């Protein structure tokens with residue numbers, strides 16, 4: 001591929017998805033876009049680029065972008081983000097939320113569904129401790145292909161062995177031949193929607209917990225900052241954002257701050273600029289969050305005791 | 308260093324498992340059937356056992372039942388590793404005291420995931 005074509009593709013893909021492809025990713029573009037070219041009756045990436053240059057074609061652009069996403073995911077990936085929910089976040093809400101027994105969770109890069117379903121299983125397992133609570137788990141992604149797979153809730157033998165404890169496999173999956181299908185009750189706890197993180201978050205509503213994991217790694221600093229700050233605004237004052245193991249807010253934005261006790265967990269930094277809070281609201285919220293340290297000690301104590 | 312007994316009648320599988328587990332810092336011993344494995348355990352309980360199901364002389368499930376009857380037989384963490392991949396076998400294994408279950412074919416990622424699931428890694 002010549003450098004002109006490479007730059008054309010890199011620019012278009014970044015515009016559309018935020019995904020940054022560095023100069024050494026030529027091979028990746030080539031290997032992933034040849035099949036796209038073929039599906040469109042062409043043979044080479046050069047021809048594909050020619051077609052894209054000739055007439056703007058939204059469907060083709062979407063196909064190209066989807067082909068460049070990395071969708072790897074597995075159940076209970078990294079484990080701690082799900083332990084935090086069970087041992088820290090939910091126990092805290094149980095204490096502090098009073099009659100507001102709603103839990104809204106957003107998986108902002110849901111991929112093939114392992115992450116939202118892991119969350120659903122955690123909550124299902126906690127059912128007895130959460131009488132009267134209702135939950136909504138929203139799973140969104142830029143790729144329609146992965147969303148379609150997520151919606152079916154079916155996984156290969158290989159996929160159900162990555163991160164999923166055997167007791168949960170037995171409890172929440174049904175087997176048909178080599179594939180495993182998730183329990184309809186778990187399936188029903190998750191709603192899937194197409195959503196591009198570059199678009200306005202306003203229509204999504206408010207969330208108590210946002211899982212934003214293993215997607216910021218593909219973006220440049222500006223895109224990361226914008227997504228993190230807009231996500232912070234969707235977060236309830238006592239809510240949390242959970243990032244992937246290789247992701248952080250440090251050096252990017254002060255709209256969120258890391259919890260020292262829980263690696264990968266972030267809360268709103270209401271004192272900071274850029275959170276969309278001003279004047280009075282800021283001081284009330286700052287007052288509210290300053291009571292956090294005592295509850296941190298209390299709840300993490302309970303969590304440890306339970307183990 | 309934690310000790311892991313690899314029980315499988317296939318020498319190839321034992322070798323593959325040994326390679327992966329040694330990299331995860333286990334000291335490996337091998338047994339070719341359930342009887343051999345039981346004798347090993349009666350002499351010295353390992354920390355972990357990777358266990359095939361179908362083997363000559365004594366099967367994995369019979370070994371597991373006998374192991375759990377031994378006085379220190381509850382100690383080792385037992386991870387089944389077998390081509391038996393249906394719910395009936397999995398449930399039977401769990402009821403007999405297996406801690407985790409791998410359906411063959413497996414790879415390094417699955418083995419590592421399952422061992423960390425039961426707190427071995």
Ligand SMILES: C[S@@+](CC[C@H](N)C(=O)[O-])C[C@H]1O[C@@H](n2cnc3c(N)ncnc32)[C@H](O)[C@@H]1O
Pocket residue numbers: 016017018019069070071072073074077108109110111112115140141142143146195196197198212213214215218244
């Ligand atoms: C590696 S997966 C992460 C899956 C899951 N969160 C996890 O940690 O296992 C990254 C996902 O981000 C999605 N993605 C990439 N750019 C996106 C964008 N601009 N908007 C929404 N999703 C995007 C990809 O389609 C892909 O499914």
